[in-house]
Amino acid sequence: MKGMPSTPFARATASLHGLALGDAFGSQFFVPASRHALSGRLLPPDPWQWTDDTEMACSIYRVLADHGVADQDRLAASFAARHDFDRGYGPATNRMLRLVREGGDWRALSAELFDGKGSWGNGAAMRVAPLGAWLADDLAEVVRQAALSAQVTHTHPEAVAGAVAVAVASATVVREPDLSPGRFLDRVREHVPASLVREGIDEARRLLTIGDPVLAAQTLGNGRQVSAHDTVPFTLWVAARERRDFEAAMWTTATAGGDVDTTCAIVGGIVAASGTTGFLPPEWASRCEPLPNWAGAPPLTP
Template sequence: MTFTLFPGTRLALALESLAGLSVGDALGARWPVDPQSPPPGPWEWTDDTEQACCLVAVLAEGDLDRDAFAELLGRRHDPRRSYGRGALAVLGEIRDGLPWPIAAAAAFDGQGSAGNGAAMRAAPLGAWHADSLARAAVQGARAAEVTHAHAEGIAGGVAVTVAAAAAAAGRLDGQRPALLGAVAAHTPEGLVRDGLVAAQRIKDAAEAADELGTGARALARDTVPFALWVADRFLDDYPAAIAACARAGGDVDTTCAIAGGVVAAYTGPGGIPREWLAAREPLPGWLVAATATE
């Protein structure tokens, strides 16, 4: 990578990835759905998009401001957006003033969350860091740790952040990246990374869903490898990526959000069908206000 990213370019890349994430999330939330004949809008987005909006709103040069991110997650989270009970408990504690490191570490009887929540929101952060996969991995871990203290939950956030960074870098370089290999190289050892390594030899979507999982357990390890296999396989075809996630079932809004955010980082907004963007519920006004000043 030889390009230089200025703040305005970083923000544009993050917002384009967010568009792909949010459309995938909103359409996936209507599952069962056939993306070839999607339902009429508006398509309401879920906690995947809400948390990603919080992340984008605090992006700036330097290290992610985790205190600001945690405060925004606590203040803006809407329980009606399909949050899981564990996430609601952590975010409620943060909203009520408990420091985020304590809230995250106490989750799930002190084990921390191994869920897919850090991964589902991470793609825009990766697009922001398109000029350095190593930097993306560090910042992906920092963002994940705000709500996920378990190593696998953190690894899921790292993997998706790096995937989106690689995708955006490929777009800027004009070269399609070897996505899964790049992600596996920057993901900490563990079950998420094992899934990414296994994904590299899989050629068929049905086999990928069967072997890697589709998020039915809402864990990083059974969500991220499949979603990134889809992103890698359909990196230049956003509708096909969303269709593959929808056909597989499982945690469809989350797999669509992850794959959609990564693929849009590669295709840009032109890869997302215009009518899908129009059908998606508008993003929150507070995000628009926060990013308009950048």
């Protein structure tokens, strides 16, 4: 392995900052003026505020820092305690986290969602990139811990597959930074269970020669349906092509529209795992809301 920069803590910190910056950047494109600026690649006015994607990722980061694994009970408690209704959570997650705070059993509440099928939304995938960076030394453990982290709120196999795919992508950026786009997607696919998400990764590989993200998203999805299989394949298509250039990755992702804060958060968390916090463009970082103090992540370095 040619990769493996720094320590698990440093890698996860870089990934978390990239996720938050992507999330905050993407969230600006729900404002009409910012959407207009997208065509000219003009940075939206600051401040850029992050959403539930970052808030939940901070809980994963903090639990890993404190315990070394995705302890499900501690994750559920942190998700519920740190839940800020105004950060853009979906209605099912809002209700579940409120009930957990009131003493509900997260296992039962998560499993009961959507008539007992569990949520197949993209919420488990949007928050998991720092976990892949942290545990990159052991891909089998990345897969196991990503699934555990997902199941706290998303028990549907598609949501779990989406979280596994993103975590493995983040770990692969750390482990093998010089892979070609095709081999990068191959490596991720090897660890994703049979699912619509994995089929989407196969399609993303076939579409690597397409340079237009809008055309790619027409086939792969862009998160508009807020499902894992409508979100993750496109984000991996972007990460495979643009993982050495954070700015290019963000503009490419945002251009496709859809659930832009989440797709940019996923891509940002993956590509930032490849370096240090200094990998992120300083002008962009200066516009982004700082991470919460409770996360325990060091601030961005100049």
